[in-house]
Amino acid sequence: MNGDAGEVRIERIRAVRTAPEGIRLVIVKVETSTPGLYGLGCATFTQRPLAVCSAIEDYLDPLLRGADAQQIEDCWHVARLSSYWRDGPVLNNALGGVDMALWDLKGKIAGLPLYQLLGGKLRASARVYVHAHGRDASEVTDSARALLEAGFSAIRCQVGVAGAGTYGVGAAGTATQQVAFDPDRYARVVPALFAHLRDELGWDVDLLHDTHERLAPPAAVRLARELEPFGLYFLEDVVAPEDHGWLEHLRRHAAVPLAIGELATRGEDLAALAVGRLVDYLRPHLSDLGGITPARKLAALAEAFGVRMAWHGPGDASPVAHAANLHLDLALSNFGIQEWTPLTDASREVFPGAPTIDAGALVANEQPGLGIDLDERAAARHPYPEDNLNGSWRPVRLADGSVIRP
């Protein structure tokens, strides 16, 4: 780690806070000994952003100052092991953001887009799925139709449950709700939704659904079985991480493709699902996993077991994270599909070079590294909302008042 002549050393690691869409983003900026040369990463954990900022600026910055910025593996292991107790979303987001920034830097130093460093592009663009929702089946159909007309061909559909709360029908697909969740009514409404969608939209569209880990395992098995006739592209988070032990049972009873992983903070947990062929798609959130370094290793292992990757791509991933997802998508042979949340003009102003959509697929520019920048002046014009640091998340409760998973 001693600086040699010509070496690019880490000089400072900063956490930049911005919220162009009202969602609390954390961007990592790794500044180097070469003037003007820096890397960007995403460390967004929107429910606990200040804890992540502290992990970055109070711990990783002093730890990695002076390190050779090109020694990504060394930096990653040093940072991960430096706390002795490791993993978890706070530490992993900090680590993942720094890791992404080091890959961005490596691409800039090489003068190559990141996908080139990952083996080269084996597809021109990355097909995405987007979110449709509505209060009832008819509104969801209208929402899906509008997305089809905009050129998308894979659509996640979430429907309201009359008189009860549910996931994914808020303005931004968030868990904003005060009304109790009713698992029985939810499980009856969803198959009816997909019957309606197939009647109205036909079969030339890929449909997806996210149960958001809300059902108890036996109800999840039953829902998966009842969704079989509608040919979903995949069913997302059918059970919570705590209930992964149910997946083998579920696989025996329902032939529905399964996608799991956005809550994972340990690659080992998802590797076990791939090795056991318990899922069809792994979809971790890059920064929660610890960045591109563990993600590409997990993807390589998954490929050997016929499992494809569908990285988490919600609104609470920054455009920097979307760019990192995209470079992996372009270079991985076992890429499945990419979740995508359209960006507003405000986001594009803060993040010049953010990926663009063409015919329902994401396209990367050919700039070195992640190909994305951060306009810090524009970012400063979008400070964190001050009203509620917990963001839009509220406890999700059953009718008896007990709290369930979000």
Ligand code: MG
């Ligand atoms: Mg999800």
